[in-house]
Amino acid sequence: MITRRDAVTSLAALTACASTSARAAAERVDVVVVGAGFAGLNAALQLVDQGLKVVVLEAARRVGGRAQTAYHLDPRIELGAAQVGPMYARVRDLATRLKVKLGPGAHVNAPYSFVIGDTLVPAKNWATSTLNPLEGRERAVPPHAMNAFYVEQRSPFSALDDWLAPAAAEHDVSLGEWLRRQGASAAAQRIIDTTLGSPGLDSVGVLRMLQEATRSKADVKAFTGGAENAGKDVYERFALASSHVVGGTSVLTDAMARKLGAVVRTQHAVASIDLAPEGCTVRCRNGLRFRARRVVAAVPFGVLREIDITPSLRGAQGDAVRRMPYGNQSQVWLRVKAPYWEADGIEASMWTDGPFTLIRQQLEHDGRREFISALSFGAKSKAVDALSPADRGKLAIDYIEKVRPSTRGKLEFLGVHSWALDPLVRGCSHAFLPYRGADWAKSMIVPHHGLHFAGEHARRLEVGMEAAVESGERVALEILQALA
Secondary structure, three states: OOOOOHHHHHHHHHHHHHHHHHOOOOOOOOOOEEOOOHHHHHHHHHHHHHOOEEEEOOOOOOOOOOOOEOOOOOOOOOOOOOOEOOHHHHHHHHHHOOOOOOOEEOOEEEEEEEOOEEEEEEEHHHHHHOOOOOOOHHHHOOOOHHHHHHOOOHHOOOOOOOHHHHHHHHOOOOOHHHHHHHHOHHHHHHHHHEEEEEEEEHHEEHHHHHHHHHHHHHHHHHHHHHHHHHOHHHHHHHHHHOOOEEEHHHHHHHHHHHHHHHEEOOOOOOEEEEEOEEEEEEOOOOOOOEEEEEEEEEHHHHHHOOEEEEOOOHHHHHHHHHHEEEOOOEEEEEOOOOOHHHHHOOOEEEEEEEOOOEEEEEEEEOOOOOOOEEEEEHHHHHHHHHOOOHHHHHHHHHHHHHHHHHHOOEEEEEEEEEEEHHHOOOOEEEEOOOOOOOHHHHHOOEEEOOOEOOOOHHHHOHHHHHHHHHHHHHHHHHHHHHHO
């Protein structure tokens, strides 16, 4: 005789079995894309256009990766990607196809003055100031343009793919070694070190910097060459010829995701990727599984190294994933309540040797000047990030008011951001280790069984968001050729 209790127990057991079976069943697709930044979204768009069944797994609640407009602060504030360069053909084509409007200019900042100790030095006085620690021709170079003076302007490459040629290996040295070869003074080296996301001149390779310099030089020369660029760093000059996404860069990545629809699954953090001869299995931390013919890793290596990959990555490719450094940048955003630069007649932005290396006064596209971003890099940013958000804001305002009395009572704290503190990103940008960049660049994008690699770090010819989109296009072609 079956009692009511027996029936309830049997029903519970059957329900648990069915639930376990449902969890165990894997959704079958052609391609799983891990990461919904520019690279992953573009790879998915290309593959879907060719009729493949694709799923994009994103750990965060939002798409975009390091493209994030700070709508919680103000839609004119970009925490990451901001410039649509004049030669960003892929990004511009995406904007056209998705009916996303681009406007002229991008992330332009007011000219810089300089702070040494607690003393503010106007730009016109820098070259002759007794506080200027530089030597010889360096003395005429603004501190924020020192990297451009010793790296961008001295790149040995002329063609965009020169950095991938075998001969480039001779330049695969540390930034410190490069600067010493160029005759940079000790003071110039210290200044450049303060702008590095990854601290230590001898801990960062120069090869990526030379690649970016080659690309940027070509664009700047073609679109913004001239005496008007004297004293501006490469980012300032590039901004003048660039465009911005109207409404924020996130408008574009959100449009890409909308085009893909249900293909994109947010809050799906990947735990493991198994690459077997009969197919790939991707397991998420929420228990869901996906079976695919191919997988695209479109997340930073700082995140990918936390995903269990079987068979494991080896050689230079495995070395790149395990050890690629990612820069640290701490941002404090302030609102300007009155034009302090008119009160003292000095350039509104500041380079400083204090806790914030760059204090940038943002020029809006409509002429308004409402925001300041106080940025610290490397070791300094780690010290800033150790503080609470409110204390970071207080530190920024107290420091700025101390070195520039005209700002007193005119700054309002808005918020903070740090890519290094984001567990789903873990850094603002990648770097190469010295003497490993040439090997990494060649090896790290080679397909590993059924796993393909995309992302801004997997660039070939481009920089910035265009590099990410370029890499998504490349892996889509790789997969289409492999499955054909």
